[in-house]
Amino acid sequence: xxxxxxxxxxxxxxDKQVSAVELATEYLQRIDALNxxxxxxxxxxxDKTLLEAAAADARRAAGTAGLLTGAPIAHKDIFCxxxxxxxxxxxxxxxxxxPYDAHVIEQCRAAGxxxxxxxxxxxxxxxxxxxxxxxxxxxxxxxxxxxxxGSSGGSAxxxxxxxxxxxxxxxxxGSIRQPASHCxxxxxxxxxxxxxxxxxxxxxxxxxxxxxxxxxxxxxxxxLNVIAGFDERDSTSLERAREDYSRDLAQxxxxxxxxxxxxxxxxxxxxxxxxxxxxxxSELKKLGAEVVEVSLPNTQLSIPAYYVIAPAEAxxxxxxxxxxxYGHRASEYKDLVDMYEKTRAEGFGSEVKRRIMVGTYVLSxxxxxxxxxxxxxxxxxxADDFKAAFAGCDVILGPVAPTAAFNLGEKSGDPVQMYLxxxxxxxxxxxxxxxxxxxxxxxxxxxxxxxxxxxxxxxEAKMLNVAHQFQQVTDWHRKAPAL
Amino acid sequence: xxxxxxxxxxxHVQLNTVSKIFSGASTAFGAEPNTxxxxxxxxxxxxxxxxxxxxxxxxxxxxxxxxxxxxxKNVFARKNYFYPDLPKGYQxxxxxxxxxxxxxxxxxxxxxxxxxxxxxxHMEEDAGKSLHEDFHGMxxxxxxxxxxPLLEVVSEPDMRSAEEAVAYAKALHTLVTWLGICxxxxxxxxxxxxANVSVRPFGQAEFGTRREVKNLNxxxxxxxxxxxxxxxxxxxIEDGGKVQQATVLFDPDSGETRMMRSKEDAHDYRYFPDPDxxxxxxxxxxxxxxxxxxxxxxxxMKARFxxxxxxxxxxxxxxxxxxxxxxxxxxxxxxxxxxxxxxxxLIGDVAARLNRxxxxxxxxxxxxxxxxxxxxxxxxxxxxxxxAKQVFDAMWDSGLxxxxxxxxxxxxxxxxxxxxxxxxxxxxxxxPKAVEEFRxxxxxxxxxxxxxxxxxxxxxxxxAQVQEILKQKLA
Numbered sequence: 001x002x003x004x005x006x007x008x009x010x011x012x013x014x015d016k017q018v019s020a021v022e023l024a025t026e027y028l029q030r031i032d033a034l035n036x037x038x039x040x041x042x043x044x045x046x047d048k049t050l051l052e053a054a055a056a057d058a059r060r061a062a063g064t065a066g067l068l069t070g071a072p073i074a075h076k077d078i079f080c081x082x083x084x085x086x087x088x089x090x091x092x093x094x095x096x097x098x099p100y101d102a103h104v105i106e107q108c109r110a111a112g113x114x115x116x117x118x119x120x121x122x123x124x125x126x127x128x129x130x131x132x133x134x135x136x137x138x139x140x141x142x143x144x145x146x147x148x149x150g151s152s153g154g155s156a157x158x159x160x161x162x163x164x165x166x167x168x169x170x171x172x173x174g175s176i177r178q179p180a181s182h183c184x185x186x187x188x189x190x191x192x193x194x195x196x197x198x199x200x201x202x203x204x205x206x207x208x209x210x211x212x213x214x215x216x217x218x219x220x221x222x223x224l225n226v227i228a229g230f231d232e233r234d235s236t237s238l239e240r241a242r243e244d245y246s247r248d249l250a251q252x253x254x255x256x257x258x259x260x261x262x263x264x265x266x267x268x269x270x271x272x273x274x275x276x277x278x279x280x281x282s283e284l285k286k287l288g289a290e291v292v293e294v295s296l297p298n299t300q301l302s303i304p305a306y307y308v309i310a311p312a313e314a315x316x317x318x319x320x321x322x323x324x325x326y327g328h329r330a331s332e333y334k335d336l337v338d339m340y341e342k343t344r345a346e347g348f349g350s351e352v353k354r355r356i357m358v359g360t361y362v363l364s365x366x367x368x369x370x371x372x373x374x375x376x377x378x379x380x381x382x383a384d385d386f387k388a389a390f391a392g393c394d395v396i397l398g399p400v401a402p403t404a405a406f407n408l409g410e411k412s413g414d415p416v417q418m419y420l421x422x423x424x425x426x427x428x429x430x431x432x433x434x435x436x437x438x439x440x441x442x443x444x445x446x447x448x449x450x451x452x453x454x455x456x457x458x459x460e461a462k463m464l465n466v467a468h469q470f471q472q473v474t475d476w477h478r479k480a481p482a483l
Numbered sequence: 484x485x486x487x488x489x490x491x492x493x494x495h496v497q498l499n500t501v502s503k504i505f506s507g508a509s510t511a512f513g514a515e516p517n518t519x520x521x522x523x524x525x526x527x528x529x530x531x532x533x534x535x536x537x538x539x540x541x542x543x544x545x546x547x548x549x550x551x552x553x554x555x556k557n558v559f560a561r562k563n564y565f566y567p568d569l570p571k572g573y574q575x576x577x578x579x580x581x582x583x584x585x586x587x588x589x590x591x592x593x594x595x596x597x598x599x600x601x602x603x604x605h606m607e608e609d610a611g612k613s614l615h616e617d618f619h620g621m622x623x624x625x626x627x628x629x630x631x632p633l634l635e636v637v638s639e640p641d642m643r644s645a646e647e648a649v650a651y652a653k654a655l656h657t658l659v660t661w662l663g664i665c666x667x668x669x670x671x672x673x674x675x676x677x678a679n680v681s682v683r684p685f686g687q688a689e690f691g692t693r694r695e696v697k698n699l700n701x702x703x704x705x706x707x708x709x710x711x712x713x714x715x716x717x718x719x720i721e722d723g724g725k726v727q728q729a730t731v732l733f734d735p736d737s738g739e740t741r742m743m744r745s746k747e748d749a750h751d752y753r754y755f756p757d758p759d760x761x762x763x764x765x766x767x768x769x770x771x772x773x774x775x776x777x778x779x780x781x782x783x784m785k786a787r788f789x790x791x792x793x794x795x796x797x798x799x800x801x802x803x804x805x806x807x808x809x810x811x812x813x814x815x816x817x818x819x820x821x822x823x824x825x826x827x828x829l830i831g832d833v834a835a836r837l838n839r840x841x842x843x844x845x846x847x848x849x850x851x852x853x854x855x856x857x858x859x860x861x862x863x864x865x866x867x868x869x870x871a872k873q874v875f876d877a878m879w880d881s882g883l884x885x886x887x888x889x890x891x892x893x894x895x896x897x898x899x900x901x902x903x904x905x906x907x908x909x910x911x912x913x914x915p916k917a918v919e920e921f922r923x924x925x926x927x928x929x930x931x932x933x934x935x936x937x938x939x940x941x942x943x944x945x946x947a948q949v950q951e952i953l954k955q956k957l958a
Contacts, residue, residue: 080529093528100522102529199529206758234531235760313758316561319572320526324624340565363563363753372755 002030002162003480006071006219009165013060013070020056020070024049024114027072031117031163034483037144040157042077042135043085044117052114059112068222069112074164076155077118078125079210080199081105084115088201089123089133089151092321092328092347102199103231104168104210111226116164120154123349124318125172125203127151128421130179131412132351139408140183141481142447146405149179152213156183159213160448161483166214166223170200172207173306174400174425177437180213181400181450184439186467186477187213188220191457192432193238196231202317204310205236207429215477217438217467221246224460240458248465254288256466259393263299264424270403273449276441277399280451280470284397287469294389294396301378302426307419308362308375309430314352315359321347354415383431386454395466396454399424404443424452434460438467439476448476484721485685488713489693490648490678491640494655495633496665497609497673498541504608504632505532505575512671516614520626524611526570531759534559538632539763541664542582542606543773545634548658548780549601551586555765559606559757564750567624568611576635578754581605582763588638588658589782590650591800599651600639607633628672634664640679640690645709649702652676661781661806669700676705680712682720691716692726696733696740708733712740784809792822801830807844811851819855821862828858832875849878857885865889867896869942898945900952903936906944907952910935921957929953 001009001018012018028046035041049072056070080086080098082105087093101109108115122132130138130153138153140146141161148157152169156179159167169176171189180187188211195210202208212223224245231237260281265274281291323329323343330342348356362371389396401421411418428435434457437450451470455463471477503510506523522530546553560578586601609631614623636655642648656674660667667674676699681691696712699705711733716726728746733739756762779787781803788799788809802812808829816825833854837847857874860866866874866889877888889895897903910932911918921928929950936949 080527086528088528096528098528100527197529198531201528202531202759204758233533235533236758312755316563316571316573316753316755319563319565320528320570322565322567322572324567325525325570326527336567360753363755365751365753368753368755 001026004165005215006068006165006222007216009071010068010222016060020053020060020114021050023070024053024072024116027116027164034161034163038139038141038157038161038163039136040120040138040154040161040163041074041117042087042089042120042133042154045084048083049114049116056112056114066111068226071113071166072116072164073108073113074116074119074155074158074167075105075108076152076167076169077121078170078201079105079168080201081115081118084118086118086201087134088125089121089135090347090349090352091134093201094134094328096327100199103196103233104227105199107227107229108168113226119152119158119167119169122151122153122175123352124201124314125151125170125175125208126314126351126355128174128178128418129406129408129412130154131408132349134349137408140405140447141483142184143405143445145407146447147182147408147410149182149401149405151175151179152187153179155213156180156185156187159183159185159215160481162480166212166219168210168227169213170208170210171429172203172209172310173429174422176211176213177400177425177435177450177452178422180437181452182405182448184448184450184476184479184481185213185215186217186220186436186438186471187211188224188436188460188463189428189434190224190228190460191238191434191455192429193236194228194434194458194460196229196234196237198231198233198237202313204313205317206313207306207310209429217436217464217471218246218249220436221249221461221464221468224464243461245461245464248461249468251465251469252288253284253466253469256284256289256395257393258284258289258291259294259389259396260291261294261296261299261389261396261398263296264398268402268423269399270443272444273399273401273403276443276449277397277451280440280474281397283470283473284466287473292393294393296382296385296389296427298378298381298385299423299427302382302430303419303423305375305378305382305430306422306426307358308371309379311355311359312363312372313359315356315363318348318352318356323347351415379430382427386427386431386433390456394456395459395463398452398454400437400450400452401425404445404447404449428454433457434463436463436467438470439479440474441476448479486682486713486717487685487687488643488645488709489640489681489683489690490642490645490709492638492642492648492651493677493679494636494652495675495677496545496636496655496659498538498632498634498664499666500535500537500541500632502535503630504535504538504606505630508630510631514627516623516625516627518627520611520629524570524626524629532575532757534760534763535632538606539582539765540769540773541662542604542634543765543770544662544664544777545604545636545659546583546586547770547774547777548662549583549586549588549604551601551604552584553765553770554580554582554584556580556762557582557765558762559760560754561757563753566610566613567622568613568626568629570611570626570629574608574610575757575760576607577605580762582765588651588654590647590654591797592644592647592650594797597647599641599647602637602639604634604636607635609633640681645706645713648678648709649706652702652705657781657804661778663778672700675700678705678709678712680709680716681726682713682716692728694726694728694740695730697730697743699733704733704735707735707738708740711738715740778806781809788812788822792816792826794822794826798826798830802826805844811844811847814851815855815858818852819858819862821855821858824858824861825855828854832872836876836879848882853878853884860885860889864898864945865896866894867942867946870894870896895943896945897940897943898948900948903940903944903948903952906936906939907949907956910939911956918957929957
C-alpha cells in the first residue's frame with residue numbers, strides 16, 4: 001500500500017478498502033522505522049495525525065468528503081500550521097508553535113488531507129543539499145551517503161522513501177525541482193502567484209513559490225487543484241478563475257513543440273545526465289513531439305542575479321527574527337544591541353548568516369545601483385529570453401542539475417560550488433515561470449536524475465500533460481529505493 | 484552679521500482610516516496594549532501586508548488639494564532598521580516613487596501671502612511604542628499603533644522664520660482636517676512635525692548645514708524649537724564653531740534642543756522596493772472620483788468669502804480655519820446678508836465666549852440661522868453693539884431667539900430723537916462742571932457726558948444719536 005499513488009489511495013478510501021486512520025497508522029509506522037536514518041521529518045505527532053485521520057473518516061462516513069479526504073501528506077516545515085512547531089529548519093524558530101495556518105495548509109485541511117508530519121529542510125529554505133538544517137542533514141533514500149537536494153530535501157526524501165504519498169514544498173531557486181530530481185520523485189513549482197505565499201515563511205518574496213511533490217504528474221495535478229487559487233491575503237497572488245490542472249493529462253503530444261535551450265547542454269553538464277535527458281527527449285519524440293533548438297543566452301547571469309536578489313530580500317525578511325516577540329532569544333545580554341547580536345548569532349546557521357550579510361551589503365548605500373538594480377535588469381533580460389524562446393515552442397526541456405546528487409559534505413565547505421549547481425533552475429524563478437522535475441533515469445552512480453520541464457506562464461496543465469504522457473511510456477517514477 | 488534662517492518641515496499626518504494600512508486591525512486610539520495588533524502587526528513568520536485602499540484615496544485627496552502631481556504608479560519600499568517597536572525590522576514606506584510630488588501650499592504671514600512648495604507626500608506605516616516607565620529594568624512594547632497609516636508630507640526649505648513655519652504647519656493642519664483625512668489631534672500624535680533648520684548669512688545662495696529637530700507635537704513647541712535652534716546655530720558660528728549635520732530633540736521643559744544622533748551615526752536604511760506589494764496603480768477614473776468627493780478647499784472658499792461677503796483677506800483666512808467655522812460663517816452671512824458683521828462677530832464675541840467655555844465651533848449652542856437674527860437687529864439699528872452683546876449672552880444661555888429676548892427684556896435701542904434730547908438736557912443740567920470743561924476745550928468731557936446719557940437710558944439709547952445731539956446742544 002505504501003507504494004500506492006495519491007490517486008490510488010483516494011480510490012481505496014472512497015471504496016472503503018482502507019480508512020484514513022489505518023492509512024495514517026501505516027505511514028506513521030514506516031516513518032518511525034525509517035526516519036531515524038533518513039531524517040526527513042523534523043516533527044511527527046502521532047496524536048495530532050490520528051485525530052486528523054479520524055476526522056477524515058468521519059467526513060467519509062458523513063458523505064461530506066472530498067476527493068482526497070483521508071489521504072496523508074507531509075508538509076514542509078516552512079508552512080505555518082496551527083498547533084504545530086513551524087521551525088523552518090532553524091534554531092531561531094525551534095520553540096515556535098504557529099498560532100495560524102498558511103493558505104496552503106488551510107486548503108489541505110479543507111480537502112481533508114491528513115498531516116503526517118513536518119518535513120525537514122535547509123534552514124529558511126537556503127541551500128541546495130539539505131545540509132543547512134538545524135535538525136541535521138536529510139539523507140538521500142537512494143544512497144545514504146548522498147544529499148537529497150534542497151531546500152525541500154525532507155519532502156523529496158519522504159516521498160521517495162514512501163514515508164508519504166505526497167508532500168508540500170517550496171521553490172525559490174530550484175528547491176522543489178532539484179531535490180525531486182535527486183530523489184527520483186515528481187515535483188512541480190507553479191507560476192509565481194498561483195499558490196498563495198500567506199503563511200509561508202518568507203525567504204525571497206519575489207521568487208518564493210509553493211508547490212508539491214508526489215510519485216506522479218497526475219498526483220501533482222490533483223494536489224495543485226487543492227493548493228492553487230487566489231488569496232486576498234497575498235498581494236502577489238493572482239486573481240484568476242480556478243482551473244482543473246488534470247484536465248489536459250490525457251491529451252496526446254502529437255505536434256507538441258519542445259524547446260531545447262542550447263545553453264543547458266553546454267559545458268558543465270555531466271555526460272551521464274546529458275544522456276538521460278537525451279533519452280527522455282527521444283521518448284517524447286516517439287510520442288509525436290517536435291524538437292526545436294532555442295536559446296536562453298543570459299542563463300549564466302542567472303547565478304549572480306539570483307545571489308544578489310534573493311539575499312537582498314532575505315536580509316529584510318529575516319529581520320523580524322530579533323528575539324523580541326517569539327522564537328529564540330539569547331539568555332544573557334547586556335543591552336538591546338547585545339540582545340539582537342547574540343540572539344541572531346545563536347539562532348541562525350552559517351549559510352543564513354552568509355546570505356543576510358550578502359543581502360545587507362548589496363542594498364547598502366553606494367552599492368545598491370551596482371548590485372541590486374543591475375540584478376533587476378538582468379532579471380528582465382532573463383524573462384525576455386524565455387519570452388523569445390516560447391515564441392517557438394510550447395515547453396522547454398533540460399536537466400534540473402548538472403550532476404546527480406553529490407555526496408554529503410562534498411560541497412558544504414564551498415558555497416560558490418554549491419551555488420553553481422543551481423544553474424538550470426534559477427532562471428525559472430527569476431522569470432516567474434512554472435517548471436517541473438520528472439524522474440528520467442539513473443546516473444552512472446545509481447542516483448536518480450530528473451528531467452526539467454519548463455512551461456510558459458500559467459502553462460501548468462500543459463507541463464503536467466507532457467509529464468503524464470512521459471510517465472505513461474516510462475517507469476522511472478515507479479522505482480523506489482530499497483530500504 | 485545678519486543671518487537668514489531656512490526651514491523645511493516634514494509632517495507625519497496620521498490618516499483616519501478605520502483599519503490599519505496593511506491589515507484589518509482597528510486603528511482606534513487608547514485601547515489596552517497590544518489588543519489591536521493582528522498577526523501582521525506582530526510580524527509573525529509568513530504574514531504578508533495587504534494595502535488598505537482607503538489610504539490611497541486619502542493620499543490622492545491631499546495631493547489634489549496641494550495641486551500636486553499624483554504618481555499613477557507609485558511604489559512601496561522597505562526601510563530597514565532594528566528597533567523593538569518595529570516588529571518586521573523594516574518599515575514599509577515609499578522612497579523613489581511616492582504617491583504625491585510637486586505640490587504647493589499658500590500661507591499667510593501677517594498680511595503677506597507666500598507659497599511653500601511641497602516636495603512630496605508618501606504613504607507609510609507607523610511603528611509601535613516602547614514604554615520605558617512602567618516596567619522596572621525592562622521595556623514594554625505596545626504594537627497597537629504599529630501599522631497605523633501615515634502620510635509623510637515633506638516641504639521644500641522655503642520658510643524663512645519660525646512664524647512662517649508655524650503658518651505652514653497650521654495651514655497643512657487645517658487642510659488635512661478640512662479634507663477629512665486626519666483627526667488633527669496633536670496630543671495623540673495624529674499630526675507630528677519635524678523641522679529641518681539651517682542658517683546662512685543674508686544674501687548667500689548656498690544653504691547652511693541643517694539640523695533636524697524631531698517630533699514637535701504642538702505649534703508652540705515648533706515655534707520655540709526653531710527659534711532656539713536658529714539662535715544656537717548662529718551663536719555657534721559666530722563663536723567660530725561649525726554646525727554639524729545632526730538629529731536633535733526639543734525639550735519643552737528647558738526650551739532647548741539637544742543632540743540625538745550625529746550624521747556619523749545615521750542609519751543606512753537600505754531602501755528597496757517591497758516585493759510583497761505590487762506597485763500601486765491609480766487610474767484617471769480613481770482620481771476623478773476622489774476629486775468629485777472633495778469638499779471646496781479653504782483657499783477657494785477664502786477667495787469666495789472676500790468676493791461675496793466683502794470680508795478682509797485676513798478675516799477670510801481666520802474663517803476658513805476649519806470647515807465647521809467656514810460653514811457656520813457662510814450660513815450666517817447668507818441668512819443675515821451681513822457678511823462683514825458676521826465675520827466680526829464670529830472672530831470677536833463668539834470666539835471669545837467659545838474660548839472662555841473651552842468649546843469648539845461645532846459645540847456652539849446657537850445655530851447660524853438663529854444667530855443671524857441678532858445681526859439683523861444690529862443692522863437695522865434695533866440693538867446697539869453693547870446691547871447686542873447682552874442679547875448674545877442671553878441667547879447662548881437660554882436658547883431663545885434675539886427677537887424674543889429683545890421683547891422680553893425690553894432691550895430695544897432708543898432712537899427716538901425727542902426722548903434722547905430729553906435725557907441729554909437732564910444730563911447737561913446735572914453736570915455743569917463737565918459742560919464747563921468741554922466748552923474750555925477739553926474734548927474728553929464729551930465722552931463723559933455721553934456716558935452719563937447712556938447710563939440714564941440703561942444703555943438703550945442709540946450711541947451715535949447721543950453724540951450728535953450732545954454736540955448740537957453744546958454748540
